[in-house]
Amino acid sequence: MKASIILVGTELLSGGTVDTNSIFMAEELNKYGIEIKNKLTVKDSIEDILVALEFARKNSDLIITSGGLGPTIDDITKDAVAMFLNKKIIVDDKDLAIMMKKFEERQLTYTPNNIKQVEKPEGAVSIPNKVGMCPAVYVDGIVSFPGVPSEVYDMFPRFLEWFAREKDLLVDKIYIRDLLVYGIGEAHLDQIISGFFTEEGIDYEFLVKDFGIIIRLQGKNSNKNIVEKIAEKIYNIIGDNIFGEGNDRLENLVIEKLKQEKLSLSVAESCTGGMLSAKIVGVSGASEVYEEGITTYSNEAKQKRLGVKKETLEKYGAVSKETAEEMVRGLKTDVGIATTGVAGPLGGTPEKPVGLVYMGIKVKDRVVVERKVFVGTRNKIRERATLQCLFYLNKMLKGKY
Structure with a gap:
């Protein structure tokens, strides 16, 4: 039709x-x-x-x-x-x-x-x-x-x-399975999965969203088992980058896992400027686990609110692995996230270009600091840093990072 x-x-x-x-x-x-x-x-x-x-x-x-x-x-x-x-x-x-x-x-x-x-x-x-x-x-x-x-x-x-x-269209309705991927581009994904689609009537497409990429697998209900086998093959290759399916979103998955584990969460933001907190509190029920969000934009705020050492800031700068680590360690909850970076469009240098973000993730006694350089407008860099933090935290909570 x-x-x-x-x-x-x-x-x-x-x-x-x-x-x-x-x-x-x-x-x-x-x-x-x-x-x-x-x-x-x-x-x-x-x-x-x-x-x-x-x-x-x-x-x-x-x-x-x-x-x-x-x-x-x-x-x-x-x-x-x-x-x-x-x-x-x-x-x-x-x-x-x-x-x-x-x-x-x-x-x-x-x-x-x-x-x-x-x-x-x-x-x-x-x-x-x-x-x-x-x-x-x-x-x-x-x-x-x-x-x-x-x-x-x-x-x-x-x-x-x-x-x-x-119109009797339910006889063989279309079966759809959406795999949600973060951290792999469209072109690379296509190279990875295109060879799996050899059966007639089984299709795939990529839907680029602000939360990641949807790999949409579809075929008629009568071919559901073929779609499932292809999904299994995709999981076997890029399972670490598949964070969910269907209506899952990183912030929802993180909050749900924190509830299950009875862990408290707080965030310290510099370059993301509250965007991460907003994402978290957008989830219904976040109040059960979310304690506070601190926007420590200036060096003075980082020292006063999070205990970042003056010597660290002077030696390495606000945008550094060392500062991100001290920021996240300054949070007193079970789980913490800290961001510091250059959102642009001004302020970049050859050593610290626009888009550079350090992200500190803490789960109990374990702290990981990651460095990423994002591309885009000021807001786009902040959005991508926010999602990247949630992606890392989700993997840590699942024991896969």
Whole structure:
């Protein structure tokens, strides 16, 4: 089955808003073996939406629209769909009652133009919206969603589950296994694993994310055992760089392991400037293990708060293995992380270039200090240092480092 995605919104073309909905949709469609034939972005114009619908109808079995379902005058997607299908626009009493109840429960002010949010082409099926006001609507091979990402994330998987049942797409659903890798580049990964894919219908792809690289293995459910055998081969070669699968994230894995081992954690940051702490406290339940985060940016703060020796700073400098080690040893919890480096874009020297970061990791009595040179903008260097710290700590906690 083939699908087309039509993104509606002048702001998407002007750069005022970045599209994330189609990325999410693509990953969900992939699970059902539905191929995206094309993706179109159009402004808030009946004529432009009609042209896009005509093109999509010729090239796909399912048309998905996102945006233009709100209460304002420029929200015209459902009008365009109704015009395209030669159907009337109606209001379903049940949809209206659900929306009015939401206004009451959320103590929001209802105005007459809000009724647009529950209008739909005659004969359309409504997909309940648990987040916002406007339900998605499906009719004659066209499904329309609001443009708000949280609402798409809520409704799209439920729509696909319903649609797959209706179209009998669950007979041999796509089996996907995502291996999460950190510390190996795309090109190297491709060289390592490409030879494993000799069976027809078993595919792989790399998805580069801010937390690492996803190796996505996929095939039909009937070939699940082949996918599993390939995954085992990959683990045998690069298992030390695979930190998890699916929805695992380094910060979640670290916090979970600390809880299991009943270990306390604190961090001392210089170049990362609180980014590491923010990553940790972004995990629900981190308070069970996380004691404190100290941003010791100046040399004076490193001495006063962490006990870094003045002689160490004078002899080796703030950005050094020796300083990173004293920083992390100055933390009094079971587990500690310290960062010191040159985030740039200024401050680099031939001996200590921009991107140089020393990371101290302590687990009980064991301390390891690693040196890395990261490439990128100031924020990107800080982000990469943060993830690298969590990667090292995760491996240490698992006894693999």
